[in-house]
Amino acid sequence: MQNPRPARTDVHHGVFTTATHWGRYRVVVKGGEVRWISPLDDPEPATIGYRRTSYDQGRGRVLRPMVRTSYLRNRDTPARPRGDDTFTPVSWERALDLVAEEIKRAHNTRGPSSIFGGSYGWASAGRFHHAQSQVHRFLNVAGGYTPSTDSYSFAAMARIVPHVLGTSANEHLLSVPTWEEIADHVDLLLAFGGLPAKNAQVNPGGVHVHRSRSGLRMCAEAGVELVNISPQRSDLDIDDAQWVRVRPNTDTALMLALTYEVWAAGDHDAEFLRECCVGAEDLVAYLSGSLDGVVKDASWAAEVCDIPDATIRDLARRIVGGRTLITVSWSIQRGDHGEQPFWAAIALAAMAGHLGRPQRGVALGFGTHHSTGARQRKLPVAAFPQKVRELPEIAPIPVARIADMLLGPGQEIDFDGRRVTFPDIDLVYWCGGNPFHHHQDLNRLVEAWQQPRTIIVHESFWTATAKHADIVLPVSTYLERNDVAFGRHESHLSVMHAAVDPPGEARDDYAVFADLADRLGFRREFTEGRSADEWVRHLYDTTRDGLAAAGMPIPDFRTFWAAGEVTIPLPEPDRRADPLALLREDPMRNPLATPSGKVELTSATIESFAYDDCPGHPTWLEPQEWLGSTVAERFPLHLLSPQPRTRLHSQYDQADHSAESKVRGREPIQVNPDDATARHIRAGDVVRVFNDRGQCLAGAVIDPGVRSGVVVLHAGAWYDPIEPGGLDAHGNPNVLTFDKGTSKLAQGPSSGTALVQVERFDGPLPPVRAFDPPAQDT
Numbered sequence: 001m002q003n004p005r006p007a008r009t010d011v012h013h014g015v016f017t018t019a020t021h022w023g024r025y026r027v028v029v030k031g032g033e034v035r036w037i038s039p040l041d042d043p044e045p046a047t048i049g050y051r052r053t054s055y056d057q058g059r060g061r062v063l064r065p066m067v068r069t070s071y072l073r074n075r076d077t078p079a080r081p082r083g084d085d086t087f088t089p090v091s092w093e094r095a096l097d098l099v100a101e102e103i104k105r106a107h108n109t110r111g112p113s114s115i116f117g118g119s120y121g122w123a124s125a126g127r128f129h130h131a132q133s134q135v136h137r138f139l140n141v142a143g144g145y146t147p148s149t150d151s152y153s154f155a156a157m158a159r160i161v162p163h164v165l166g167t168s169a170n171e172h173l174l175s176v177p178t179w180e181e182i183a184d185h186v187d188l189l190l191a192f193g194g195l196p197a198k199n200a201q202v203n204p205g206g207v208h209v210h211r212s213r214s215g216l217r218m219c220a221e222a223g224v225e226l227v228n229i230s231p232q233r234s235d236l237d238i239d240d241a242q243w244v245r246v247r248p249n250t251d252t253a254l255m256l257a258l259t260y261e262v263w264a265a266g267d268h269d270a271e272f273l274r275e276c277c278v279g280a281e282d283l284v285a286y287l288s289g290s291l292d293g294v295v296k297d298a299s300w301a302a303e304v305c306d307i308p309d310a311t312i313r314d315l316a317r318r319i320v321g322g323r324t325l326i327t328v329s330w331s332i333q334r335g336d337h338g339e340q341p342f343w344a345a346i347a348l349a350a351m352a353g354h355l356g357r358p359q360r361g362v363a364l365g366f367g368t369h370h371s372t373g374a375r376q377r378k379l380p381v382a383a384f385p386q387k388v389r390e391l392p393e394i395a396p397i398p399v400a401r402i403a404d405m406l407l408g409p410g411q412e413i414d415f416d417g418r419r420v421t422f423p424d425i426d427l428v429y430w431c432g433g434n435p436f437h438h439h440q441d442l443n444r445l446v447e448a449w450q451q452p453r454t455i456i457v458h459e460s461f462w463t464a465t466a467k468h469a470d471i472v473l474p475v476s477t478y479l480e481r482n483d484v485a486f487g488r489h490e491s492h493l494s495v496m497h498a499a500v501d502p503p504g505e506a507r508d509d510y511a512v513f514a515d516l517a518d519r520l521g522f523r524r525e526f527t528e529g530r531s532a533d534e535w536v537r538h539l540y541d542t543t544r545d546g547l548a549a550a551g552m553p554i555p556d557f558r559t560f561w562a563a564g565e566v567t568i569p570l571p572e573p574d575r576r577a578d579p580l581a582l583l584r585e586d587p588m589r590n591p592l593a594t595p596s597g598k599v600e601l602t603s604a605t606i607e608s609f610a611y612d613d614c615p616g617h618p619t620w621l622e623p624q625e626w627l628g629s630t631v632a633e634r635f636p637l638h639l640l641s642p643q644p645r646t647r648l649h650s651q652y653d654q655a656d657h658s659a660e661s662k663v664r665g666r667e668p669i670q671v672n673p674d675d676a677t678a679r680h681i682r683a684g685d686v687v688r689v690f691n692d693r694g695q696c697l698a699g700a701v702i703d704p705g706v707r708s709g710v711v712v713l714h715a716g717a718w719y720d721p722i723e724p725g726g727l728d729a730h731g732n733p734n735v736l737t738f739d740k741g742t743s744k745l746a747q748g749p750s751s752g753t754a755l756v757q758v759e760r761f762d763g764p765l766p767p768v769r770a771f772d773p774p775a776q777d778t
Contacts, residue, residue: 016497017564018478019206019485021125021648022046024565027479027499034479034500044210046201047645048657060461060654060771062474063504065095069777071454071470075102081450083468084724086775092505096512098471100519102454106427107143113394114426115139116452118148120399121433122648125206126483126496128536131432131458131475133384134509138517139429140389141526146423149396152438154330155748156338157364159416164346164600166593167579169365175578176363177325179215179373183222185359187322190315192251192341193329194228194235195367198645203370206487206494208565215373225322227315229254231640232712233705235329244315245707248638249335249623249753250305251328254312255344256620257301259351260287261316264297269353276587277350279602283617296620304620304628319352325359327366331642335752336623337613338742344618347601355599356584371489379568380546381486381493382539387525395420398747402439403739406448414744417609428455431475431509436464436719437650440751441739442732443694443725458509461654462773464719474506481508482533484540484560493543493554494565508532606745614743625738625755627709635691635755637675637711641733644714653718654771663699665768667717667731670703671758672710681760688727688761689713691754694735696728697761711758715751720770729766 016027023046028036039045066087070078078085090098106114117139123131139145150158158169165172182189200212220226220238228236229244229251236243246254262268263284273280289295298316302309318324326349332341345362346355354360366372397405398415401422409424439445449455449468457469466472483496502508510532517526530538540557547554552569560566582590583598591597595605607616625631627638646661647653661668664686671681681687685700689711698713706712713733720730728735737754741747 016499017494018496018499019125019494020478021122021202021204021206022048023201023207023210024494027497029499032500042207042209044213046207046210047198048201048647060773061503061506062459062462062466062472062773063506064089064474065092065505066090066472066776067095067098068470075453081724082455082470083446083449083464083721086777087472088777092507095471095473096515096519099456099473100516102427102456103142103516104520106454110424110426111393112144112391113146113423115145116402116405116423116425116428117145118397118399118402119430119433120148120152120435120438122204122651123432124478124483125204125485125487126478126481127205127382127486127539128384128532129476129478129481129483129508129510130384131509133386134513135429135431135458136386137384138513138526140387141517141522142520144389144391144394145429146394146425147396148399148402150399150746150748152334152400152749153368154333154365155398155400156333156742156746157330157342159746159748160339160342161364163594163603163606164343165580173365173372174378175580176366176372177359178375179211179218181359182325182373183219183224185323186219186224186325188225188227188318188324189219189327190227190229190319190324191236191327191329191367192229192255192345193332194230194232195327196235196329196642197237199329199368199643200370200373202648203487203490206485206490207370208487208490208492208494210370212367212370212373225318231638231707231710232642244307244311247304247306247627247707248640248710249626250301250628251332252337252340252344252618253296253301253304253620254307255341255348256287256296256618257298257312258316258319259283259344259348260296261298261313262320262348262351263287265316265320267320268351272350272353272355272584273601276356276583277599277601278596279600279617280350282602283347286617286619306627319348319354323357323360324349324352324354325361325363326354327363330365330368331752333742334749336625336738336740336742336750337621338748338750338752339614339745340618340621346599347618350599350601356578356580358578358581361580369488371487374489377489377570379552380543380550382542382546384535384539394423397422398741400439400749401741401747402435403441403445403448406451407444413741413747414609414611415747416745417605425451426453428452430456430465430469431458434463434465434650436468437716437732437734439739440734440737440749441693442719442728442735444739446725458512460506462771463650464770467774473512474502474504475512476502476506476508480506482536484536486543491568491570492565493540493560493568495561495563510535609744611744614745623753624740625753627755629755631755635757637709637756637758639689639733639736639754639756640710640712641715641737641751641754642712644716647716650716650718653716658716663701664765666697666699666729667713668701669698669731669758670701670706670712672706672708673702673704674708675711675758676700676702679759681758686761686765687758689731689733689736689756689758691736691756693738694728696731696733696735697766698731711756718770720768722766727766730768730770
């Protein structure tokens, strides 16, 4: 068994390189401390890491293994609830013994299904020191666990696209056009949810050089008409872009009306609908009011969306008047009935005759990551093997249904045509993520989090997830371990140097799991006899072999490590065949992988599910909360909680690049001037944002670029309740959001469906304690 990693006797000095999901960086170290972090050879560096001048190795770090005090005293019946307890430091030996005992107990008494290891989150950009890869491999080797499936990002898209287009969401993204192709071949770009540059700062595994802003400028300079359909002007932040200030959650109604107007004008592509689609007749019957007596025309949608009907008719004419590309951001499908706008966008593109034509049609999720808009390739880059163990008695749960699972063991839910039974979870193991950031209705999650017997968390900082755990094991950050990074569809491998030592007793996840595996009797199977650095080299060598076999040689590991990066010599790419283009060319010889072999504007499969919240064709279904509902009489503002400009989700919210954006130490909330005036709110005021689910404080920013009736509170502020279930002092929007599945089809998150009220907060301001460690017992 390995001992905890000893402190080094040498002192680090020098310049190192590293990589994050948002770019490559130069790290200056003096006297063993990070003094400066700056972008490396990037003309458009991400604002997430730009001007970052400090790396705090002390504030908020978990420095020793810690155990919740009442849990340590009595694991069967702790005296105090999670989130309202002190912590006691223990030795690594004691902590690892506790974890091993609990894993063994759960397996022996309740079985592998009682262990939840979904452990969702972005974690590190490294190919080896990726926390989810580590914990999933460990739990698989240990005997299995209950996993999750899909993502908070695009769960609805992931489920609807295969039914309609016969391809996965990720495969669809491989066929979307590049910025250069859009500039050369598109006349009108209709962007539902916009194309926010802040989202394109990141890419899973890293970005070598950012090009999204320049790509958007290229399109504008080429004369592409850009239309931003969003409650926020900044979602397509470029001069001369048309801003259509649609109500949140009404994009489906607008798409359906545009589809109807194209059909009613006789401008539809009858041949494509006949030869390459199924169900057009049923869709037209719905749009024309034959089924329900409501014609889904521009006048109807104008009332639903609160935009002029003339704007809708003008867009319909322009869509068929030139080469049109329709993009839909992932944010659009993170709402009640989130499957519908993606299906409706496909129907609109099909009706207008753009589907299957070069660089036209739909690009679902375009602009969400930096890799979209760039030439995309699949490369044989190795990752830490998961040793997946499929157990027939275990089914993965939809990722966003974690609170439902914890609160309802044994309950069944519908999920994409099948029934899923929630397991009775006894132990939760979480690494590399923060559910108290990304899950909805956090007060409900706090209640759900009390249900398991044991919760184990690996963390570098005292996040809310760590504060709500029983056992917290301190782990290193990306600056404290060696690794190799590769961004999705990028052409570079990057070195991630261990620039400094971990503070306190922190270790890397691999070392923790290796010692746990030793206690549980499978160290050799988990480690395969390799150290962490040997694994990093092995993954590089495996990648090198795979690239060489594909005719793309790269240098040996020693050369790569000394250089800091390597460029993969990619062959001149051929445009990947678009399945929709092949379908249009010859539908008999090139069918899609749908039941009909065609685009399913009506899906017999989905219709057979008989879901009341996801019919067999694109449909306008009123969200449970929206500005047209009676709920708006009490809570008249629609809350949007998009990704922030200054961080990736909640990562490093305590660092200076995020802290600079705060207003009086709280997350800023953007308020329309009219809404602010009506509430006597001025810029810089602290406000209370509330509904029946929760309340939080935020700092007011008056912004005419947000439509009236809407407020914007970005996701990622660390959860900071002044008491359990009480007022959040820091501004986490997920105390307010709605924890409901998008529909029975996808069961995705509905974070974009939330109404609130806002008022000026005139009481004594509570301190922000989000980044402080919890109280300790000795």
